[in-house]
Amino acid sequence: MTQADDRILETLADSGLVLSPRVLSANTDYSRHYLSTRLGNLRDAGLVDRIDEGLYRITDLGRAYLEGDLEADELEE
Structure with a gap:
């Protein structure tokens, strides 16, 4: 888990919205391309769902x- 991962999850949780890497990029200090990569990793770990092509929301x-309630070392890589 990276600082960017935390920012992504916080932004998704705080907004309560389904967001794209482009919108996340506009609201953070990270590039759209980097966020797309991190979102893929978060999806693999079960922390976000991809709702549609390029649209993500946070999971439980x-x-x-x-x-x-969950430590980073408890997540599947």
Whole structure:
């Protein structure tokens, strides 16, 4: 997990919206390309769902991670 991963999850959780890498990029200090890569990793770990092509939302597992109920080393790589 990276600082960007935390920012992505926080932004998705705080907004309550389905967001694209482009929208996330406009609201963070990260490029769209980098966020796309990180979102793929978060999806593989079960922390976000891809709703449609390029649209993501946080999962219950992602919320548990943000709330401290789940440690990064407990996530599948």
